[in-house]
Amino acid sequence: MAAYEPLYYGDYLRLPTILNAQDPRSGSSPREAAHDEMLFIITHQAYELWFKQILHELDSAISLFNHHVVPEHHVATALHRLERIHAIGPILFQQIDVLETMTPMDFLDFRNVLYPASGFQSVQFRLVEIKLGLRSEQRVSKHLPLSAEDKERIRAAEQEPTLFSVIEAWLERMPFIQKPSYSFWQEYKNAVAAMFEHDRNMIRLSSEAGLSVAERMQTEMLAQTDMNEQSFRAFFSEEEYNKLREQGQKRLSFKATQAALFTLLYREYPLLHLPFRLLDILSALDEVLSIWRYRHVQMVMRMIGMKVGTGGSSGYDYLMRATTQHRVFTDFSALSAFLIPRGSLPPLPEEVASMLDFVYIDLLEKRRKEALKRLAVQEVKAAFTERFPDAYFLSEEEHPDNTDGIWLQYSVPDTDTANEAKTFATQLSAEIAHKHSLPCMISAKAVYSL
Numbered sequence: 001m002a003a004y005e006p007l008y009y010g011d012y013l014r015l016p017t018i019l020n021a022q023d024p025r026s027g028s029s030p031r032e033a034a035h036d037e038m039l040f041i042i043t044h045q046a047y048e049l050w051f052k053q054i055l056h057e058l059d060s061a062i063s064l065f066n067h068h069v070v071p072e073h074h075v076a077t078a079l080h081r082l083e084r085i086h087a088i089g090p091i092l093f094q095q096i097d098v099l100e101t102m103t104p105m106d107f108l109d110f111r112n113v114l115y116p117a118s119g120f121q122s123v124q125f126r127l128v129e130i131k132l133g134l135r136s137e138q139r140v141s142k143h144l145p146l147s148a149e150d151k152e153r154i155r156a157a158e159q160e161p162t163l164f165s166v167i168e169a170w171l172e173r174m175p176f177i178q179k180p181s182y183s184f185w186q187e188y189k190n191a192v193a194a195m196f197e198h199d200r201n202m203i204r205l206s207s208e209a210g211l212s213v214a215e216r217m218q219t220e221m222l223a224q225t226d227m228n229e230q231s232f233r234a235f236f237s238e239e240e241y242n243k244l245r246e247q248g249q250k251r252l253s254f255k256a257t258q259a260a261l262f263t264l265l266y267r268e269y270p271l272l273h274l275p276f277r278l279l280d281i282l283s284a285l286d287e288v289l290s291i292w293r294y295r296h297v298q299m300v301m302r303m304i305g306m307k308v309g310t311g312g313s314s315g316y317d318y319l320m321r322a323t324t325q326h327r328v329f330t331d332f333s334a335l336s337a338f339l340i341p342r343g344s345l346p347p348l349p350e351e352v353a354s355m356l357d358f359v360y361i362d363l364l365e366k367r368r369k370e371a372l373k374r375l376a377v378q379e380v381k382a383a384f385t386e387r388f389p390d391a392y393f394l395s396e397e398e399h400p401d402n403t404d405g406i407w408l409q410y411s412v413p414d415t416d417t418a419n420e421a422k423t424f425a426t427q428l429s430a431e432i433a434h435k436h437s438l439p440c441m442i443s444a445k446a447v448y449s450l
């Protein structure tokens with residue numbers, strides 16, 4: 001360990017800086033300022049600290065994925081960090097409860113000194129949105145009343161890879177879904193067609209069986225089933241899908257969409273489990289941010305009603321539209337509509353299923369057993385030659401009765417020794433196999449040869 005200077009709590013946390021950073025404007029000193037301005041400042045500062053932590057996690061997750069090959073343990077680390085962001089969510093919501101102990105009248109005591117500052121100018125909040133993958137053309141308002149320096153930070157971040165872009169590229173590289181003898185997409189399309197055919201048959205059958213389905217209702221149900229199937233069809237054709245992308249209705253590439261759907265459908269396979277959790281957390285992050293936006297806009301309504309914001313936006317109306325429009329991972333959550341029940345899911349061919357298992361665990365176990373077997377054989381050999389120094393080692397081969405076993409052959413000088421050696425070898429090999437908990441046979445066979 002390197003030698004460190006003794007540390008002082010307050011110095012380490014820079015408390016003098018942080019605790020002297022509250023500078024209310026509504027009075028010439030904090031004592032004279034509006035009482036609730038302190039709460040207003042501290043709440044915003046606490047938010048900014050958490051935004052900093054969120055950016056720290058987000059940057060790390062993006063850089064872990066921003067490689068052509070992403071090892072499984074990097075996926076696990078990134079997932080863990082994104083889950084941390086998700087866990088920060090409730091802290092952000094709860095701070096609104098605390099701030100709401102300030103009444104609209106309390107707020108009016110100092111709101112006039114805030115112009116034109118606003119949360120609009122929170123660069124860290126903008127960076128969170130950008131790094132998640134929010135595109136500038138998606139924004140409700142492109143006008144950002146920021147300093148030149150902050151605008152430059154935003155511009156620079158917009159050139160960088162985002163969580164959306166690195167995960168899209170990673171999904172596009174997913175093997176498994178297209179093999180010479182297997183096409184996930186074809187299998188999926190067949191399964192969907194069979195599922196809708198089954199639904200139609202059920203509707204017809206229930207009417208034939210006189211089960212309370214009136215003719216008009218049956219026609220409606222069949223039409224509804226056709227419409228549902230139609231929505232799948234638009235999704236099946238790459239051409240149709242790309243049209244939706246051009247119109248801005250879809251964002252994720254066709255290839256990445258297929259891989260994401262494959263992951264959601266076959267998530268029980270060990271190798272798909274982490275990717276599944278990762279896709280799940282993306283929608284959950286969108287949800288956290290939307291909940292925060294929604295809570296914020298409700299608070300805004302309560303505090304200032306329909307007044308314009310200090311940052312110059314329409315206030316409530318702007319924030320409400322941002323709540324619905326500023327989502328990044330909607331393509332992932334929209335995939336829920338294309339899931340099919342487990343019973344209709346085509347089983348994976350062995351070739352693909354075996355690739356999705358943790359085969360290396362078996363491999364390690366196999367190697368461990370192999371090493372133990374070598375050790376046991378050494379021990380049997382040593383004990384046998386110690387007991388019968390005149391025995392001559394002949395061969396070591398697979399046991400004829402058990403492929404997991406080993407067969408050692410020795411030649412001994414006479415038949416008496418051969419009988420004695422046979423009993424000894426049987427006991428010895430059983431003892432040693434037992435000692436190492438080996439489910440295999442190690443037998444030493446002594447033969448009398450002239």
Ligand code: HEM
Pocket residue numbers: 043044047048099107117118119120121122125296299300303304308309310311312313314315316318319322
């Ligand atoms: C009395 C409490 C608050 C009121 C009345 C309020 C009001 C507003 C309004 C009206 C806007 C729209 C922009 C504008 O024209 O100013 C806005 C935006 C924003 N506020 Fe607040 N706010 C409050 C508290 C907070 C807090 C505690 C935070 C935490 C950091 C925050 C963060 C933001 C952010 C990030 C935006 C930009 C949202 C976006 O563009 O999507 N606000 N706020």
